[in-house]
Amino acid sequence: MEIGSRLKALRKERKETQLQVAQAIGMGDRHYQRIENDEGLPGLEIFCALAEHFGVSLDYLAGRTDRREVAR
Structure with missing residues (x-):
């Protein structure tokens, strides 16, 4: 799964728009x-901010694992 597909699925789960996500992490909507x-x-920096925003691990966002949990 590509990063974009994961982002889209996570965003839709949270019922956020692309603009809302972009503003939440301080980047341009385009x-x-x-x-x-x-x-x-x-x-x-953006990759880390996206993972933090959605509460998932970097490995999950990159498609390296299907486990969303962030290691603590």
């Missing part, structure tokens, strides 16, 4: 749209 549409990859 940049977020490109990431969600798999037209580019987020930088490390």
Whole structure:
């Protein structure tokens, strides 16, 4: 699964718009749209902010695991 697909699914679960997610993590809405549409990859800072916003691990967001939990 691509990062964009995971982001879209997580966003829809929370009933948020692309604009709401972008604003919540301090990025432009068009940049977020490109990431969600798999037209580019987020930088490390944005990648971490997205994982934190959605409460999932970086590995889950990257599609490396299906476990959402963040290691503590």
